[in-house]
Structure formats: structure tokens, C-alpha cells
Amino acid sequence: MRWLLNIWRTLTKPAKYLTLGSISISAFLMGIIFWGGFNTALEATNTEEFCISCHSMESTPYKELQQTVHFSNHSGVRATCPDCHVPHDYGRKIARKLEASHDVYGWLFNTVNTPEKFEDKRLEMASREWKRFDRDKSAACKNCHQYDSMKWDSMSKLAVKQMKRAAELDQSCVDCHKGIAHKLPEMGTARAPELIAEVGRGVSGVQVGQTYFTALTKPLFFNEKTDVEAGTLNIATKVKVLEVKGNRAKIGIDGWRKKIGAGRVIYYDFGLNILSAQLTKDAALEEGVIKTFEEKEDPMTGLKWQRVEADIWTDTDYLLTDLQPLWDYARSTYSTACSVCHTQPAEAHFDANTWPGMFQGMIAFVNMDQDTQALVQKYLQEHSSTFDKSAH
Template identity: 80%
Template sequence: MKWFINIWRTLNQPAKYLTLGTISLSAFLMGIIFWGGFNTALELTNTEEFCISCHSMESKPYQELQQTVHWSNHSGVRATCPDCHVPHNWSRKIGRKIEASHDMWGWLMQTVNTEEKFEAKRLEMASREWKRFDRDDSLACKNCHNYDSMNWGDMSKLAQKQMKRAAEINQSCVDCHKGIAHKLPDMGTARAPELIAQVGSGETGLVVGAQYFTALTKPLYFNQNTDVEAGTLNIATKVTVLETNGSRVQVGINGWRKNIGAGRVIYFDFGLNILSAQLTKAAALEDGVMEVFEEKQDPMTGLTWQRVEAKIWTDSDYLVNDLQPLWDYARDTYTSSCSVCHTQPAEAHFDANSWPGMFQGMIAFVNMDQDTQALVQKYLQEHSSTFDKSAH
């Protein structure tokens, strides 16, 4: 007991019983022991064996990895789980370990413990990793694949063109190489899945009189009950909620139309070919759907335009209250996708009516679903020299 009391006094008041040198040496040794133990524990959680100790990881991603070039190749170099998913930089590694607490919670709650649950979450998980790779400029890839070490002569002419351009701007690898180590999410009939994973599927409890923006291209209907379509509501279009009824809402779409034929197409603004909605001929001519406020002649074309509001029904999903996330996604997509082959022109390089022709000539060389195409084109038009005068 006396021995224990002496130890306690020494630890409680070390300066009273120990010399400064002894205290310093003890602290130094304890620091080494603590750091060694911490680093050992960190490295134990940074192995492929630890990663696949979780059944859901071993049965899905690990099995998929074994079917790719990252598992078996002519050079015999294999990429393991932490090579790609744990940053090599120490500070980023610690940050990633902290983020991994989310994975531990998922394991505890059995979020992806079955194949069905895993596939349902695959897009969400993949999108999160793609964002992290983009944020880090694909540093995990570049630990092995260095632009400066590439032998351009061993590449095809097309690969040389694309990779040299990517090297010039130090492009993130996942911009072009998604699905290189794991199966891509099953898109099925999903439209703009990465966009929806980022901005969500819409607000709940839509407020009458409030304004929202469409996160996808949506069908229009004559009323709250019918499934007969009355047209199409374009992505990133501002609408005002006029009435709600179950899963349907009546919206007001303000814009301009050309006074030609039935005047089915509603444009964002006077004289600008920025699409907001396209109604069927029957819907455009039906009483109570389209209200005309004024007429104006376009001096460039001689056409008469009418300022209108269409009151029509649509589904209540994919209506968001903030347009900026849509523009952010469109800007990032334009920057990454359209820089693969050449330097893309600035948004304000062309006017709003010139961009559709220019953009349609580009999309043949990139992989975009129709909603993403429509969103990027509208982003370019609404950020063109027509609205941004600083470029000209």
C-alpha cells in the first residue's frame, strides 16, 4: 500500500519528486509509446483485410475489384482498398478516418447488409466517392498514375490527344474514368442520377404562392387527376405554386411565346430561345390555360412575341427552392466534360441564342443524359453574354 501511495504522489506531483531531466525523458518515452500505439492502430485499420472484414464490402466491391485491371494486369501491380479510398497525405488520411465513422454507423445499422440494400445505395455511395476524388483532384489515382511519367508513344492518337489535354490542366481522373474499379450504379430509367444525388428529389410541403425551380424535366397535365400529358416543363424553370392536390400541383409558368400557330412554346424571356415549357396544341388552345398580358415585336426577326402565364398541373416531386445547386452542378459538368478534347469557351463567349447550336455540336463527344444536356445548355444560355456584359 505504501508503494502504491508513493507512486501516486510521484505521478501527482512529479516536479516535487523527480528531476527535470527525468520528467522530460519520461514524457519523451511516453510520447513515443503513445504515437507508436496510435500509428499501429491506424495502420491496422488501413489494410485490405480490415476493409473486407465487413461482409457487405467483401461480397460486393471486393468481388467487383477482382474482375478489373486494378486487380490483375501485365505489370503485376495491384491496387488495394486503402490505395484508392484512403488519402496518403497524413492530414487528409486522418480526416478520412473521421469520415469513416459514417461507414461504421452504416455497418451497425446494417444499411447495406443485403444485395438489394447495397444496390439501392450504390448511386449514393458512388456519388460521394466521386465528389471526394474530384475534391482531391484524384490524388489517390495520381499516386500511381503520374502525368509526367506517361509514355505518350504507347497510346493511340485519340488517347494521346485527350490525355495530353488532361495533363495540361491536371484534370481529375474520375472525370473520364468512373467505373474503372467497381461496377457503375445501375442507372436503369433514372435521369441525371448524379444531379439528383446532389440536389435531392424536391421539397416536401410545397407552399401555395411560393416559387420553385424544376430539378428535372417534368410532364405537364391538364388537371390533378388525368394522366393525359399536356406538355413538358423544362429543367431549371421557375414556377409559382398556385394549388396543391395530393401528389399534384398547379403551377404558373411565366414567360414569352412567339405569336405563331398555337404558340405552344414558352420561352424564358423576350427574344431569347431559352426553353421553359412546351405545351401540346390542345393544352395551348384550351380555355384558362394560357393568359396573354402584352405583345412586342422583335426588331431582329420581325416576329411578334407575347408575354404569357400558363396555369397547368404537374407532379409535386423534383421542385427545389434554390436554383444555385443546379447551376453549380451544370458548371462543374461543363468544366469537366467539355474540357476533355479542348479548352471550352467561357460561358459569356457567346450570346443566349448562339449557345444551343454551339453546345449541340459538343455533346456528340461526351456522355450526358438528356436532362443534364438540357440543364448545361440552359446554364450556358443564362450565363451568356446576353446577361453578362463583362466579356464583350
């Protein structure tokens, strides 16, 4: 430790022979050398060559980029990795570089060094980038694509309508253009990768007697073994687990059905067109699948409804213990996606049976997958004036 103490005494000891000017000039020159070296290192790590020096980056995302218009196009302008993934202004670039320490950890511990590991992490990595693009309204895209430079007369009428509204809001490009440079995450039966990234894939082991909520639209089956589908279980539907065998669970779905035809469709409540499940005709007529209870007539339509419980099988994945994360995601999605064309009405502005028609008229102008559409519609219905009595 003696040499450390000597260095410390030297550094803290007042100068005897150097003038204030020579000290200032020396400090200035050392600052230039340090700053120059720092920026040289910064720019060296801000090139495509550096990005793809990691094998997992070169073998998968870089090859995907090479198949897109961002790599090769008629104008010869190419977007490289740092063009999209590193902010151009200095302060945010430094912050991004610090954030990239997470990538260094992944490289050291080989978290994505095989195609299988990469696919397992693809959703997580993509979701992180989508959120970053959302935070800065896709500033990286707008370094090349400027709203005020677009030729509106060369677009379709629908594109003009959407893009002009996006320009007014300075909307993030990835709201509508995910998957434009890299393959979208594979989610198996899932069609809503962002939704699943937000709410999770469900509990690891479901318990008999417990209630759950479906995180996705899921297939129903006649028993624990067959692959023959017996219908569809709608997203955000409450179910009770009656039996578990392997990766299948027998569930009970409480609701109401219209007493017409085979009565295949199960609704959330009497007189409300809020979908819980749709059975096939064979499943609806199968003995033991549907239990019926009380019967009521809808005064608005004259149709008779039956309170029912459907006991049927489904896979145990994508079952959540809490409904609130789904509603939070639906509220956020409705607030952002559905304000592209106009100010969206409040949830309680319409009743539960009016919302489907109104919502279907909106979704033609937004980029929303089927599961998210179904979730947002159910959220609007279950938070409509039918349930919120404080609304007009």
C-alpha cells in the same frame, strides 16, 4: 479516487534513483513499442480483408468491384479497397482514418445494413468520395496511372486530345471516369446524381400559390392521374403551383412561343431561344392548356411571338424554392468541366441566342449528363450579354 491520486503523485514525483540516461532509454523503448503497435493496428485496418469484414461492404461494393477491370485483368494487377480509398502518404492517411469514424458510426447503427438502405445512401456516399477525389486530383488513381507513362499512339485521336489536355492540367480522373469501379447511384428519373446531391431533391410539400424552380428536366401530364406524358418541363424553369393532388401539382408556366405550327415550345422570353417547356402536339392543342396574351413580331426573324401561360400537371418532386443553388452548381461545372480543352469564355461573351451553338460545340469533349448540359446552357444564356449590359 485515492488510487488515482497515488498514481498522479507517482508520475509527478521526481525520480530518486533513476539516472537521466535510463529514463531517456526507457522513454525511447516505450516510444518504439507504442509506435510499432500503432502502426501495426493502422496497417491491420488498411487491408481489403478488414474493409469487407463489414457485411454491407462485402455484399454490395466488393461484388461490384469484382465485375470490373480493376479486380481482374490481363496484367494481373488488382486494385484493393485501400488502394483507392486510403491515401498513401502518411499525413493524409491519418486524416482519412480519423474521417473513417463516420463509417464506424454507420456500422454501429446499421445505416447501410440492407440493400435498400445501401441504395438510399449510395448517392451520399458516392458524392463524398467524388469530392475527396476532386480535392486531391485523384491521387489514388495516379499511384498506378501516370500521365507520363501513357502510350498516346495506342489511343484514339479524341482520347489523345482529351487525355493530353488533362495531363497538362493534372486533372482529376473522376471528372470523366465515375462508375469505373462501382455502380453509379440510381436516381429514378434523375440523370444528374451530383447535381441532386448538391441542390437537394426539392421541398417535401409544395404549396398552392407558391413559385418553384425545377431541379431536373421533368415530364408533364394532362391531369393528376394519367401516366400519358404531355411534354417536358425544362430544368431551372420557374413555375407557379395552381393546385395539388397527391404527388401531382398543376403548374402555370409563363413564357413566349413562336406562332408557327402548334406552338408547342415555350421560351423564357420574347425573341430568346431559352427553353422553358416543350408540349406534345396534343397538349398544345388541348383546350384550356395554353392561354394566349399579347403578340409581337421579332424584327430579326420576322416571326410572330405570343406571350402565353401553360397550365399543366407534373410530379411534385425536384421542385426547389430557390434558383441560386442551381446557378452555383452550373457556374462551378462550367468553370471546371469546360476548361478541359481551353480557357472558357466568360458568360457575357456571347448573347443568349448565340450560346447554344457555342456550348454544343464544347460538350463533345466533356463528360456531362443531359440534365447538367441543359442547366449549364441555360445558366450561360441567362447570364449572357443579353442580360449583362456591362459586357461588350
